[in-house]
Amino acid sequence: MKVNKKGIISAILLVSIGIVFGALLVSGFGFVRPGLADINLGAKIPPVNLDADATSFSKAFIEVAEKVTPAIVQITVVAERENPHEDFFFFPFKDLPEEQRGSGSGIIISEDGYILTNNHVVEKATKVTVNLADKRTFDAEVVGTDPLTDLAVIKIDAKNLTVAYLGDxxxxxxxxxxxxxxxxxxxxxxxxxxxxxxxxxxxxxxxxxxxxxxxxxxxxxxxxxxxxxxxxxxxxxxxxxxxxxxxxxxxxxxxxxxxxxxxxxxxxxxxxxxxxGKVNRGYIGINIGEVDNAIAKSVGLDKPRGIIINGIIEGGAASETDLKSGDIILKIDGKEVNKPNELQSYVASKTAGTTVKLTIFRDGKELERKVILKPRDEKTKAEPVAKKDNKDSDKGGKKDIISLDNIGMTVRNLTQKEKDTYKVSDGIIITDVKSFSKADDQRLFKGLVIVEADRKPVEDVEQFRKLIDSRKGSAVLLKVQDADGNSRFVGLEIPE
CATH class of the missing domain: 2.40.10.10 (Trypsin-like serine proteases)
Incomplete structure (x- = not known):
């Protein structure tokens, strides 16, 4: 039998090509897709093995979200639209709707439907709707608002609601x-x-x-x-x-x-x-300010602390005590107060008729005074700095302007007309303040009247200059007043 060598060679060649091609197919060229079960993505183990503390920390967030979210509601309001262009002669969009929609959140504080929210969420609202976490929807009524704390309470007609726990x-x-x-x-x-x-x-x-x-x-x-x-x-x-x-x-x-x-x-x-339906809040009846390092130094405090009384409100609770402008409140009911808002917040939590105990600093001594809080009288005003005395001589025509370069301030005596305008019997007026000076640092500016220095009336510029010269390397406590009758105390450090 005659063997066809060419055919054998061709067959071998074809088999070889098939083997090579098959190997290529199952190699990394990607011509054959792996099965779904063969696909493994990512590393085999996490890079960090969380310990019990880390797992517990994460769990705390999860549990709080799960427990508290049902007590938080979504509030939708329809309110009067404010026209920002109402003072313009022409407003091309005058046909805009008179009402607008807004939204906010609220906290369920009772099982029978009282909800705490912000005043600015519901003020001027003509319609208030509450959406619960379980997707139920209720119309709500505004029970009352308190703009001074930006808080409000609304009410829905519902029972057995999830109530938030109010902490401390x-x-x-x-x-x-x-x-x-x-x-x-x-x-x-x-x-x-x-x-x-x-x-x-x-x-x-x-x-x-x-x-x-x-x-x-x-x-x-x-x-x-x-x-x-x-x-x-x-x-x-x-x-x-x-x-x-x-x-x-x-x-x-x-x-x-x-x-x-x-x-x-x-x-x-x-x-x-x-x-x-409203807040029956009590007030001390004082204007207050923060005690800085200069004020503390000028009155003999060991460090800046407490709240200084800038003025007493006529008819207020403080006016019925012996509290005075310049007294520094260190504590209220034994609680230290070092910022005006700390005192305000504490008093705001008390109702009219409540008695509070103040620890004050006066003339180097700590004293205690009790004040019965009174409701706010919308007509009360800050007390005048001093009674007007028309018999005071007019010193305005004399050469009465002096420059105090060490504190960066120029002052002059008041004319009688200025005394009448500011309603003061004594004082000197600031006519210039240099930028970045000691006076500028304490927010003194042109037009302020200095009515007191070291708790004593300032009669003229010469008296004031002598006081400043005598206090070099120390500080002096000034009481200043603007043209609107607003007064405050300022501690002014005097360079050597």
Whole structure:
């Protein structure tokens, strides 16, 4: 039999090609896809093996979110639209609806439907609707509001609701973990976390009233529009604050910090509103300011502490005691106060008729005085600095201007017309303040009248210059007044 060598060679060649090609197919060229069961993605074990403490820490956040969220509601309001162009002669969009829709959050504080929220959420509302976490919806009525603390209470007709546990905000510490729970940007039941960044934060200008109480908890837990009225809670699930405001630069959204009203203050306000429909708040009846290093030095305090009384309100509670302008309040009911908003917040939690005990510093001594808080009289005014005395001679025509270069200030004697305008019998007026000087550092400016120095009336510029010269290397306490009758104390350090 004759063998066909070419055919054998061709067959061998084809088999070889098939083997090579098959090997290529099952190799890494990807021409054959692996089965689903053969696909293994990611590493085999996590890079970190959580210990019991870390697992428990994470679990705390989870449990708080699960337990507290049902007690937080979403509030939708229909309110009167404010026309930002109402003072313009022509507004092309005059046919816009007269009402607008807004939203916020609230905290259920009773099983029968009382809900705590912010005043700014429900003010001017013509309709208020509450959406529960279980998706039920109720119409609500506004029980009462308190603009001075930006708090309000609303009520829905419901029973057996999940109630939030209200904690003790006085025990909060900077650095403590907290969670913000609410409904920001219309996103229901949102939870964020952060720490308490600061406590007792005031002078933010959020409440534009001289009697407004600003004593906020500052947090870096993310708070956005819609969170207002929601809860700031600790890791035990206790509500420690009512979310109220955010730090922003024109965007209206969060850029780093949010602010919450301490729950201890909110509880007192809520109880008053539920009981009476309003807050029957008591007042001491004083104008106050912070004690800085210069004031402390000028009055003989060992360090800056306490709150200085700038003025006594006529007809107020303090006017019925021997409290005086220039007294420094160190404690109230045994609690130290070092910022005006700390004192305001404490007093705001007390009702009219309550007696408080003040520890004051006067003439180098600590004294105790009791004050029975009185309700605020809308017609009261700060006491005048001094009674007008028309018999005082007019020194304005003399060469009575002096420059005090060491403190960066120029002063002159008052004319009789100026005394009548400022309603003072004594004093000198500031005519110039140098930038970055000692006087400028203490916010003294042109047009202020210096009525007292070291608790004594200032009669003329020469008397004032002698006092300044005698206090070099020390400090002097000044009482100054503006043209509107507002007065305050200033500690002015005098260089050597």
């Amino acid at each position: 905000s006085d025990n909060l510490k900077v650095g403590q973990w907290v969670m913000a729970i609410g409904n920001p940007l219309s996103l229901s039941s949102t939870v964020t976390a952060g720490i308490v960044s600061a406590i007792g934060r005031g002078q933010l200008g959020l409440i534009r009233d001289s009697y407004g109480v600003e004593n906020f908890i500052q947090t870096d837990a993310v708070i956005n529009p819609g969170n207002s009225g929601g809860a700031l809670v600790d890791l035990s699930g206790a509500v420690v604050g009512v979310n109220s405001a955010i730090a922003t630069r024109g965007t209206g959204t969060y850029i780093g910090y949010g602010f919450a009203i301490p729950i201890n203050l909110a509880k007192t306000v809520a109880q008053e509103i539920i009981a009476y």
